[in-house]
Amino acid sequence: METKKNSLNIILFVVCISILLFGMTGIYVSRDVPQKADGMEEAKEYVLYIGLNDKDSYNQVLSTQEAKQKINAICTKYVTGYTIVEAQGGWVDEKNILTQENSLVYYFRGASEADIYAIMEEALLELNQNTIMMEERTVYFTYYGADALR
Numbered sequence: 565m566e567t568k569k570n571s572l573n574i575i576l577f578v579v580c581i582s583i584l585l586f587g588m589t590g591i592y593v594s595r596d597v598p599q600k601a602d603g604m605e606e607a608k609e610y611v612l613y614i615g616l617n618d619k620d621s622y623n624q625v626l627s628t629q630e631a632k633q634k635i636n637a638i639c640t641k642y643v644t645g646y647t648i649v650e651a652q653g654g655w656v657d658e659k660n661i662l663t664q665e666n667s668l669v670y671y672f673r674g675a676s677e678a679d680i681y682a683i684m685e686e687a688l689l690e691l692n693q694n695t696i697m698m699e700e701r702t703v704y705f706t707y708y709g710a711d712a713l714r
Contacts, residue, residue: 601704603706604704604705604706605704605705605706606702606703606704607673607674607702607703607704607705608673608700608701608702608703609671609672609673609700609701609702609703610671610672610675610677610680610698610699610700611669611670611671611672611698611699611700611701612669612670612672612680612683612684612687612696612697612698613651613653613667613668613669613696613697613698613699614631614635614667614668614669614670614687614691614693614696615653615655615663615665615666615667615693615696616628616631616665616666616667616668616691617663617665617666618691618692619692619693619694620692622661622663624665624666625692626691628650628666628668631668631691632648632650632668634687634690634691635668635670635683635687635690635691636648638683638686638687638690639670639672639683641682641686642675642679642680642682642683643672643674643675643679643683644674645672645673645674646670646671646672647670647671648668648669648670648671649668649669649671650666650667650668650669651666651667651668651669652664652665652666652667653665653667657694670683673703673705677700680698684696684698
C-alpha cells in the first residue's frame with residue numbers, strides 16, 4: 565500500500581512540475597487505437613475467460629476436456645464459430661483467498677451481446693461458477709487463403 569501511495573505522490577509531483585514549466589492546463593493520455601488496414605473488416609469481438617474450479621470446493625471437478633465439451637455445446641446453440649485457448653489464471657476472491665485455476669478463453673466474432681450473455685448464463689450454471697469475465701473490443705480482420713497466393 566505504501567508503494568502505491570508513493571507512486572501516486574510521484575505522479576502528482578510530475579504533473580505539478582509539468583504545469584509550472586510548460587503551462588499545461590490538462591493531461592492528455594494517448595492510447596494505441598487500432599487502425600483499419602486496407603482490405604480489413606471491422607468487427608466487435610467478445611472474449612470470455614471461464615475458470616474451471618468449482619465455486620464451492622475451489623477445486624476443478626470436471627477435467628478441462630469435459631468442461632470444454634460442455635461449453636462448446638452451449639456455444640453452438642448461440643453462435644456459428646469461436647476460438648478456444650486453454651490458459652491458467654489466478655485471482656483473489658471475496659474471502660481474500662488466492663485461487664489459481666485452469667481456464668478456457670473463448671473468442672467470438674459476429675455474435676450478438678444477447679448471445680454472449682446467454683452463453684455466460686448457461687456456463688455459470690453448468691460449471692458452478694461465481695463469475696465469468698467478459699471483454700468486448702473492436703478488431704480488424706481478414707481471411708487469407710489459397711486464392712491470395714495465385
